[in-house]
Amino acid sequence: MIEKQELFEVMNRAEAVNLATADGAVPRIRALVNLRRRDLYPGPARFCQAEGFTVYLATSAASDKARELRANPQASVYYCEPGRFHGLTLTGPVEILADPELKKTLWDESWRIYWPSGAEDPDYVILRMRPLEASGWWGTRPFQASPGVP
Numbered sequence: 001m002i003e004k005q006e007l008f009e010v011m012n013r014a015e016a017v018n019l020a021t022a023d024g025a026v027p028r029i030r031a032l033v034n035l036r037r038r039d040l041y042p043g044p045a046r047f048c049q050a051e052g053f054t055v056y057l058a059t060s061a062a063s064d065k066a067r068e069l070r071a072n073p074q075a076s077v078y079y080c081e082p083g084r085f086h087g088l089t090l091t092g093p094v095e096i097l098a099d100p101e102l103k104k105t106l107w108d109e110s111w112r113i114y115w116p117s118g119a120e121d122p123d124y125v126i127l128r129m130r131p132l133e134a135s136g137w138w139g140t141r142p143f144q145a146s147p148g149v150p
Contacts, residue, residue: 002143004052007134010086012036012049014079017057019127021068021075021094028068032057034079035106044106053090053134053147056106057127060114061096066125069094077129085139090131090147097126 016031035056038045048056055077059065069075073093080087097103100119106126107119115121134145 002138002145004145004148007088007136007145008049008052010081010088011053011079012038012045013081017055018078018080019057019065019075020078021065022072023064023068024071028064030065032059041108044108047105053131055090055127055129055131057129058106058108058111059125059127060123061098061125062123065127066096069096069127075129077131085137087138088134088136090129090134092129092132092147094127094129097128098122099126102126 011034014034014036017034018029018031020027020029022028033040035041035044035058036048038049044056057077073095074091075094076089076091078087078089103124103126104119107124111124112118115124131147134147136143
């Protein structure tokens with residue numbers, strides 16, 4: 001049995017978070033920054049890591065991914081460490097949030113190239129997934145885990 005802490009460590013170390021959405025019947029996948037990485041996003045990482053399996057991602061309200069999620073909020077995210085053959089897929093509905101405090105908590109100044117007005121920019125939104133399913137591959141075997149969503 002794989003311990004939850006081991007799965008959190010994969011989430012915390014992954015280079016990127018891969019988000020899969022649906023554009024009608026067409027699947028779409030893209031890599032986003034991993035806000036759980038303390039070395040890259042110290043403030044947001046503290047918050048995100050304390051949230052267990054809940055996933056937070058930053059994006060543009062006008063992006064294709066936001067449009068796809070408004071039409072169909074069901075999505076998957078994938079965290080992996082290819083060199084260790086560890087991968088974790090989380091699946092569930094995604095909310096698009098514009099909460100000012102959450103946006104400030106997760107803000108990174110390097111994003112001003114996308115959102116010149118900073119955390120207050122109306123185009124900057126947060127995606128939140130509270131996963132209903134967790135599965136993946138651990139070395140030589142597949143696994144399923146309970147994300148423990150309230």
